[in-house]
Amino acid sequence: MLSSLGRLVRLTRSTALMRRYFVVNGFDGALTMLGLTMGFRMSGASDPKLAVSACVGTAIALGMSGVSSAYVSETAERQRDLKSLEQAMIADLADTEHGAAARLIPVAVALVNGLAPLSISLLVIMPLWLDLWGLTLPWAALDVTAVLAFLVVFLLGVLMGWISGRFWLWTGARAVLIAAVTAGLIVLFVR
């Protein structure tokens, strides 16, 4: 099953597209959690259950949005490509690997697009979970969450550097700068 999916990914040259969706939407997830965390911190709310509920709700919404939007748009694009190829081949390609790719690749892309922000969001809010479960953290859970969001953003920046072949520290620092600007805007507008 996985080898078949791998073959269809290679056939449609979708690896770069999935990688791009993972980074873009993972970045979305981390920045959104950073924004929520900072908003809670600025408002003075200290109930970890409230913070976790809001963050998990947002993470699920990000995941569902990612899955549904990518599925709808990718299905339309793949079906269009398939029809164009069928016209060129003067043949019905539904039962070929091209037909299978037109049906399965949108599902795979949608899962990557949805699971990236969901999983990264849930990772970022791990300190809030730990706080809720009664584990003592060295700093306030919201602060640790914000630091973890910055760390995840940095790692996604490093990943972008690895993909583009650029110096990893530069791309990581650039991603952190974007997160810092986001945090600065939140401080500016929320207080």
Added chain:
Amino acid sequence: MVRLKQVTLDVLKPHQPSILEFANALGAQGADYQVRVRVAEMDERTETVEVVVTGTNVDLAELEETITTLGGSVHSIDEVLVSGAQQQD
């Protein structure tokens, strides 16, 4: 028993899979298959390729099925080489 030793096919296929992946998929159909694929003509979305498969007992139906699964279609069988019952490999 008469065996098909070599067959030359005229095939229309999409650009993907590439001719290397296409040849690998055909070669995987028989342990001793040798496959040569040559691009004869290239269009915007498709290409016409000449496929030559050599083996001790080439299964033409299986080859055609694999080509169809990969999105190609056999336009014609251009050349065949068979060995008769008494001939040795």
